[in-house]
Amino acid sequence: MFYVATGAILLALLFVVIRAIKGPTVFDRALAGNSIGTLAILLLASYGFLTGRPEFLDIGLTYGLLNLIGTFAVLKFFRHGDLAYDITDDEEKPGWK
Amino acid sequence: MRTIFLAIALALFWLALSGHYTPFLMSVGAVCIILTVALAYRMNIVDEEGVPVELILAAPAYWFWLYIEIVKSAWSVTRLILDPRLPISPTFTRVRAGQKTAAGIATYANSITLTPGTITTGVEGDILEVHAIVSGGADDLEQGGMDRRVSRFEGSIATTNKEKA
Amino acid sequence: MEMIAFYASWVLIALGSFFLVAGALGMLRMPDVYTRMHAASVIDTLGATLLVFGLMIQAGLTLVALKLVFVLALLFFFGPVASHALAQAALHADIEPILAEDRRGRDVPPKAGEDPSRKEGGQHDPRQ
Numbered sequence: 001m002f003y004v005a006t007g008a009i010l011l012a013l014l015f016v017v018i019r020a021i022k023g024p025t026v027f028d029r030a031l032a033g034n035s036i037g038t039l040a041i042l043l044l045a046s047y048g049f050l051t052g053r054p055e056f057l058d059i060g061l062t063y064g065l066l067n068l069i070g071t072f073a074v075l076k077f078f079r080h081g082d083l084a085y086d087i088t089d090d091e092e093k094p095g096w097k
Numbered sequence: 098m099r100t101i102f103l104a105i106a107l108a109l110f111w112l113a114l115s116g117h118y119t120p121f122l123m124s125v126g127a128v129c130i131i132l133t134v135a136l137a138y139r140m141n142i143v144d145e146e147g148v149p150v151e152l153i154l155a156a157p158a159y160w161f162w163l164y165i166e167i168v169k170s171a172w173s174v175t176r177l178i179l180d181p182r183l184p185i186s187p188t189f190t191r192v193r194a195g196q197k198t199a200a201g202i203a204t205y206a207n208s209i210t211l212t213p214g215t216i217t218t219g220v221e222g223d224i225l226e227v228h229a230i231v232s233g234g235a236d237d238l239e240q241g242g243m244d245r246r247v248s249r250f251e252g253s254i255a256t257t258n259k260e261k262a
Numbered sequence: 263m264e265m266i267a268f269y270a271s272w273v274l275i276a277l278g279s280f281f282l283v284a285g286a287l288g289m290l291r292m293p294d295v296y297t298r299m300h301a302a303s304v305i306d307t308l309g310a311t312l313l314v315f316g317l318m319i320q321a322g323l324t325l326v327a328l329k330l331v332f333v334l335a336l337l338f339f340f341g342p343v344a345s346h347a348l349a350q351a352a353l354h355a356d357i358e359p360i361l362a363e364d365r366r367g368r369d370v371p372p373k374a375g376e377d378p379s380r381k382e383g384g385q386h387d388p389r390q
Contacts, residue, residue: 008279012286027352054326171308178288210342213303218349
């Protein structure tokens with residue numbers, strides 16, 4: 001049954017990668033990248049069970065954390081063109097309390 | 098008090114992740130925990146917003162309720178996706194978060210986002226801007242059932258806070 | 263008993279796989295970035311949790327099951343944060359959502375019941 005899960009995850013990855021290639025905006029690609037990260041965690045988990053080595057889960061956890069930071073870095077870069085941008089420098093401070 | 102709780106939680110997390118209990122790994126873990134807690138303390142994020150300890154007793158019941166909501170709305174979104182006509186009616190709306198604390202509002206906003214079919218796109222004070230995939234989802238939020246549930250969840254903290262003070 | 267657990271985990275894994283594929287299909291079918299995010303959240307929530315629950319039954323009461331809990335916690339606490347950041351960034355970049363109905367200008371009803379007592383009590387408001 002782990003074959004079923006692994007196959008389904010690979011199929012879902014295929015769809016999401018098509019979306020990442022088609023775009024059309026950068027946010028579609030960032031969203032697809034985020035979903036690829038989630039699917040990669042699940043793929044690592046189910047493949048770990050498939051091969052009887054659940055230690056892959058540790059890699060999955062690390063991957064999830066890096067995926068979150070990576071998504072934020074991409075979004076911040078495309079919003080401000082600068083990874084070190086500090087929102088408190090803004091005059092109007094949008095959405096900032 | 099919160100600092101000690103944070104340190105204990107981090108220690109349990111370390112023990113659960115490693116699975117090997119050698120003296121070397123334990124001492125490395127202790128150093129990591131001390132550094133992390135010291136950093137969090139210096140950043141002033143060890144407060145009722147950063148480490149909401151009071152939530153922990155009421156949390157399982159709330160998560161269970163939230164999971165049921167997620168299953169229901171995920172099923173309806175899946176039906177939309179699989180419908181060949183794709184009958185979506187995307188709607189933007191604004192709702193008020195009735196919670197008193199920042200942690201409560203964050204819980205409400207994240208719960209809205211977690212439920213498939215609705216996404217919080219902006220927060221201004223206690224007004225949330227929500228994008229819903231069908232107008233019915235926006236109607237449900239405007240009626241405020243979830244808002245009341247989160248307030249009740251948060252209310253259990255508010256009372257314990259008063260007792261402490 | 264073991265047979266029940268076996269079949270339960272089989273059902274959970276199959277259902278989770280179904281929702282993963284359905285969510286991914288939704289990401290292909292939806293017309294704009296905001297509606298695609300709803301499809302992506304089907305993957306992140308229902309698909310992932312059902313699959314992980316199935317794997318947890320397979321793992322039994324071990325450290326592996328605990329790590330699967332951490333995977334779930336990761337998805338549940340950071341998933342909405344990433345979605346929210348993505349939606350806000352897309353709005354900030356002036357990507358117009360396809361809308362059937364726009365209620366952003368509507369009057370938001372005042373807070374029910376609690377509002378007056380809060381003003382009288384003068385409790386501190388952490389949002390100020």
